[in-house]
Amino acid sequence: MPNGSWKIARGKGGAQLPLAIVAVLAVVLVLIGKAQSSLFDRARAEFSDWSAPLLETVSAPVGAVSRWVDGIGGLFSTYQDNLRLKQENARLRQWQGAAIRLEAELTRERALLHAVPDPAQTSVAARVIGHSVHPFIDTMILDAGKDDGIKTGEAVVDPRGLIGRVFITGHHTAWVILLTDLNSRIPVMIAPGNAQAILAGDNTPEPYLETVSETGKVHPGDPVVTSGEGGLLPPGLPVGVLVADGTRYRVALLADAASSGEVRIVGFKNPPEQLPQVTPADLPASPLPLQPQPQPPAQLPAQSQPAAVPGSKPSPSPAPSGPH
Numbered sequence: 001m002p003n004g005s006w007k008i009a010r011g012k013g014g015a016q017l018p019l020a021i022v023a024v025l026a027v028v029l030v031l032i033g034k035a036q037s038s039l040f041d042r043a044r045a046e047f048s049d050w051s052a053p054l055l056e057t058v059s060a061p062v063g064a065v066s067r068w069v070d071g072i073g074g075l076f077s078t079y080q081d082n083l084r085l086k087q088e089n090a091r092l093r094q095w096q097g098a099a100i101r102l103e104a105e106l107t108r109e110r111a112l113l114h115a116v117p118d119p120a121q122t123s124v125a126a127r128v129i130g131h132s133v134h135p136f137i138d139t140m141i142l143d144a145g146k147d148d149g150i151k152t153g154e155a156v157v158d159p160r161g162l163i164g165r166v167f168i169t170g171h172h173t174a175w176v177i178l179l180t181d182l183n184s185r186i187p188v189m190i191a192p193g194n195a196q197a198i199l200a201g202d203n204t205p206e207p208y209l210e211t212v213s214e215t216g217k218v219h220p221g222d223p224v225v226t227s228g229e230g231g232l233l234p235p236g237l238p239v240g241v242l243v244a245d246g247t248r249y250r251v252a253l254l255a256d257a258a259s260s261g262e263v264r265i266v267g268f269k270n271p272p273e274q275l276p277q278v279t280p281a282d283l284p285a286s287p288l289p290l291q292p293q294p295q296p297p298a299q300l301p302a303q304s305q306p307a308a309v310p311g312s313k314p315s316p317s318p319a320p321s322g323p324h
Contacts (some may be wrong), residue, residue, distance in 0.1 A: 005317035006181050010262065019280075023024055032132060036117050036177050043089050045232045052085035057256060064216045077194055096211050102273065118255035119246060121234050121266055121267065121268060122146050122149070122266070122268075123264045123265065123266045123267075124149060124150060124264065124265045125144075125262065125263075125264055125265075126142040126143055126148075126150075126262075126263055126264070126265055127142065127143050127175070127261065127262055127263075128140050128142060128260055128261055128262075128263060129141050129142070129143045129173075131257075131258075137166075137181065137182075138180050138181040138182075138201070138203060138257075139164075139175055139176060139177055139178060139181065140163075140164075140176045140178065140257060140260075141173055141174070141175055141176070142156070142173060142175075142176060142263065142265070142271075143172065143173060143175050144172070144173070144174055145169050145170045145171050145172045146169050146170065146171050146264065147171050147172060148172075150166060150265055151166070151168050151169065151209075151267060152166055152167060152168070153165055153166060153167075153228070153232040153233075153280070154166050154232070154265050154266060154267035155232075155233045155234060155265070155266045155267070156176045156186075156263050156264070156265055156266075157236060157237060157263065157264050158254070158262070158263050158264070160238075160253050160254045160255045161237065161238040161239055161253065161254030161255040162179065162226060162237045162238065162239050162253075162255060163176065163178060163179065163231075163253075163255045163257050163260060163263060164176045164177050164178040164179050164181070164184065164257070165184075165186070165232070165233065166265065176267070177321055178257050179199065179200070179201055179207050179239070179253060180201045180202075180203060180204065180205060180206075180207055180253075181201045181203065182201055182203050182258075183201070184199075184200065184207065185198055185199070185201075185280065186198070186199050186226065187199075187212070187226070187227045187230060187233070188209075188224050188225065188226055188227055188234075188239055188251075189224070189225055189227035189285075190212075190218045190223075190224055190227070190242060191222060191223050191224075191225065192222070193211050193217055193218065193222075195212060195218050196219070196227055196229070197209045197210070197211060197212040197218075197224075198210040198211045199224070199239065199251060204253060205253070206240075206243060206245075206250040206252055206253065207250065207251055207253070208245065208248055208249065208250045208251070209242075209248065209249045209250070209251065210322040212249070218242060218249065219242070220242055220243055220244045220249075221241060221242060222241070223238070223240075223241060223242075223298065224238075224239045224240050224241065224242055224244045225237060225239055226239060232268075234266055234268060237266070238254055239251060239253065240252050240253040240254050241252065241254075257275055261299045291313050
């Protein structure tokens, strides 16, 4: 009996000993982890470095299988894309033929009418190097200036449309006032009725139409382009699309100045002829004689005499009375 009981106790003690050791080790690891937190990080990094070649070896066949499956799926998508591109190519060929015919017709009509071509335009590519941070000024800075042929008032465009116009030029930089700026005013034209208007900025993303001519009717969705009035901005530059805003119209701009990196500065090579200034030599030497003409004196009407009775003598006129 005593031997049996000793074995049971020994068996129980043998079962409890590993649990106590594990608990002590856990406490030691926690204390070590709090004392040296970077120890485990270094161990994890060394383990990842040691296992990186193994992971690459294991992931290589997995990636090959994945690419093979994607390739099979890409065959079907390639077939669909090929059909779609063939249809688009056929439509583009039709538009190309129509454009060629229209260009030939336009050239022939211009030759018959002896039409004067539009003035040639010059353009300089520039890069945006800065934006203004003032709350009431909306401008950008370009890395081209007077030394590059930039002039004040020229249009600045990106691949989508008009951004603004140059208002200050340095030797190597230029400041551009954007269409959304509070001080921006440009003449525009609304197609298809060719209605003339003034596009004004108010520091909002969509400038408004300040004045619209009454000759043409405008509707939301009509395209807005520059009219060329004044001879600074070239005509026909795309600006935006007309949007209704209560009692007035606004223009949703095509260009986004905030995301523009490369722009073009467009100007007229042959601007419209300016009228000559009037000088004192052009005025007459002496003023024209514009004195009033003399009027003839007014004649008094004659006093009426009583008619004479036939057979009677005329009564003598009374003698003038004199001093007695």
